[in-house]
Amino acid sequence: MNLHAHLKWRSVGYKLFIIFFVSMSISIMIMGYLSYHKANVIISSKVSQVALQTVQQANRRLELLLNEYANRSLIVFSNREIQKGILGEYRESYDQSYNNQQIAKFLSNLVNVKNDTLNIYIMGEGSASYRLSSNGFAELPMVSKDDQAQEWYKQIIAADGQVVWYGIRPTFIKQNNNEDNKPVFVLGRALKNFDHINQNIGVLIMEFDPESMQLFMSEVDFQAQGTTFIVDQNNTVVADSNASRLMQPSGLNLPSEQSGFLTDVVDGKEMMVVFDKSKTTDWKFVGMAPIQNLVSDSREIGYYTVYLVIGFSVVAIGLALVFAKYMHKPVRVLFWSMRRAREGDFDVQITDVRNDEFGMLFHSFNTMVTRIKNLIDEVYIQKLLKKETQLKMMASQINAHFLYNTLDSIHWISRIYKVDEISTMIFGLSKYLRISLSEGNDFVTVKESAELLESYLSIQKVRYQDKFMVNMKMDPTIMHYRVLKFVFQPLVENAIYHGLENKRGSGRLDISWRMEEQILYFEVEDDGIGIESEKLAELTEVLEIDEVVGEQNFALRNINTQIKLAYGKEYGLFIESTLGVGTKVTLVIPLR
Structure with missing residues (x-):
């Protein structure tokens, strides 16, 4: 093998050909996987958009239901008879009995408007508390210290009159019957004194039948064996369609966005998860379904990708040859220009205009050469100026002491003959010359420059x-x-x-x-x-x-x-x- 052939096989162009061909081959080999994966992503995205719209519609229904619950609690919150009974503002025992009848009538009417209200607990911190449940209406003593020490009680008080949502869970208030362990939907609200709005006088607990909420959650259909549930700010399940995951961590890492969709692995299966945040409670309505069931029709894309791989393999060799030649040309141009600059020609410029990395290299080379030329010119000019200043300085320093002494003599003669104008000018000139010379220093303090001006x-x-x-x-x-x-x-x-x-x-x-x-x-x-x-x-x-x-x-x-x-x-x-x-x-x- 002669030297020319040896250099040819070791040239940058040949190496670029090998690199490009290998890169294209590897790219084509994985193209099938990427195309198939992309198809799954696109289909999943479309399906996720549809699922997200479904979840958002269900969440709007949930917000309507929760707003209705909140309105009912507000009616209890604003009732005057309840205020009077908690505070014990009675003139006589008959007044108390009549007030209790009014409270019982009011709560019964509220429950009868819709039959989904199960229990209402009004826990007063004054004279009395009240309860309306399946056992009927009852007046109770004021709330106990034990109940006030409960965490849920403190949360409701801390909310300062706003609704605190607890979701579907066992009741807070045990009645020692079969209903104690039955899941109910719970909300709480602090009761305020109308005459002193900053004073808490008790707590309202309302429990609702979760069946209506679970019913419309079960009606959300992804057509892919999906499930729906609701999580709170701590990612804990507060409601689901069959009460199987209540008060348990959801196992999902949901982002803080208002709504969206993502993929996650749950119980060993890759799941598509969509969520929408409620404006009423900050809860998130979540829908989840296996991705495999959603994108089962994407296999045909895999077969089409195989044909593309075969076609691109044929084209890869031709593209590799063209690419190697195209990439080797700017290397030769840069090498030739650098050699001219090395020989001292700093006027050399690469005129080829490119919009790639070689274009950036050409621009950097041109900038570097121009900067070197300018620096050489600046150093030359600086040397000329310094030489000129040194010459002037040397000339000004000749017989400097003789000049100072002569000016000083003229100054004192002017003072003797009382020619103040000449004395002032000579004194100013002498001081000006002394500061100007300043032992040949190019730099002086700002104070000295000001004295020079004065x-x-x-x-x-x-x-x-x-x-x-x-x-x-x-x-x-x-x-x-x-x-x-x-x-x-x-x-x-x-x-x-x-x-x-x-x-x-x-x-x-x-x-x-x-x-x-x-x-x-x-x-x-x-x-x-x-x-x-x-x-x-x-x-x-x-x-x-x-x-x-x-x-x-x-x-x-x-x-x-x-x-x-x-x-x-x-x-x-x-x-x-x-x-x-x-x-x-x-x-x-x-x-x-």
């Missing part, structure tokens, strides 16, 4: 007299931060020469140093002649150019470039101006 302004005030007023505000918490030295004074100088000097009458110069979220905002605002809109647009465009070439607007562009090189491209100068109104220049840099 020295400069003291000179300008002598020159311009009352031409303008200066108002400087500074946040005292930023004094110790270090900033670039030669970026603040030129902005003030521009405001004086280009804004205020040509203005008729006196002007105003506002200078502000403020910090917001570790960002320094140095603002210079004047009420001078302003800038024309065309000129302002030109200045804005100049500040967006990174190169510092040309003489026009050199000062502003040089300052802006220094800021971006020192702090980042998101910082710099920002200009606002209105012709005839004034100009505001904002310098934005981070404080470190």
Whole structure:
């Protein structure tokens, strides 16, 4: 085997062909299973939707029944005779006897309206309690301490007059007869004093025949040997069609949604479960049926899938060859471009437009090469600026002590001859030069920058007299931060020469140093002649150019470039101006 053939078999294209062919073969082999499974899912979903609608309709019937029960309890809750009897508000024994007759008559009429009410227990905490059951009406003593200590009693009191639903269960109140263990539907409600609404005076327990509820639950038909039941917030069965699972955990992990369907394994069988939450009780009406019975007609899809597998197996080889060739081409393009960049050609760009991962790689490569080129340019510009600054600094430092001594001599001569203007200007100039040189440091504190500005302004005030007023505000918490030295004074100088000097009458110069979220905002605002809109647009465009070439607007562009090189491209100068109104220049840099 020669070298060319050896490389061919080891090439990326060949490996991609093998990978794609194997992947397609494996995909086709499992396609039958996936298709059959998907068919079952679709059919199950459709059947589940129908079952869910059935459960929702049954739940609406349940809510109507529960609302009717709640309304009956509210009638008892609002009865005046019951209130009077519990509180013992009698003038004489005859009054008590008459009141008991009225209560008995009221409860009997309530029960006779519908014959599903089995027992009504009014457990008063005052003078008396009442009971209406199959044994008739009876007045009883006030509720005992033992009953008040029961958990169900505390729950009803805690509900503060709202209905507490207990579902189908054995009765709370034992009468020592054959009816004690018979399941009944139970609800409870705290009784309130009408004159003192926050005072509980007892508890109402109403028990209903569960037959009507169990009947319409058994009528829910999934046509697949399904069952229905109701669970509470703790996922405990509170009602079912045959009372076989009452007060037991349902064994299902139902989500918190209002309604829906899911699959779960119950007693070793995969079951389709649909549920709908009641707005009245927060209970969930649940329907459950074996999935196998629901999707028994989906086997035909399995046979159809076998034919698809055979057809796609034939196509897989051809697709593998096309895919390998398509995927190998961008690899060659990327390799060729990387080789050119390695040889120093940072202008190379991949022009192929793709919407896949290779397109992202091409874009990342182009961005990387452009960024490298820009970094090289920025380093070059920074070196030029640094060299220029160093040259200027070296020139300014020649005979610095001689210059200080000479200025100091002139200052004292001016003081001797009482020429205060010259003395002030010489003193300000001397201080300005001393801070400007600052032993060749590029960075000074904000305090030193402010002193530099004050020295400069003291000179300008002598020159311009009352031409303008200066108002400087500074946040005292930023004094110790270090900033670039030669970026603040030129902005003030521009405001004086280009804004205020040509203005008729006196002007105003506002200078502000403020910090917001570790960002320094140095603002210079004047009420001078302003800038024309065309000129302002030109200045804005100049500040967006990174190169510092040309003489026009050199000062502003040089300052802006220094800021971006020192702090980042998101910082710099920002200009606002209105012709005839004034100009505001904002310098934005981070404080470190």
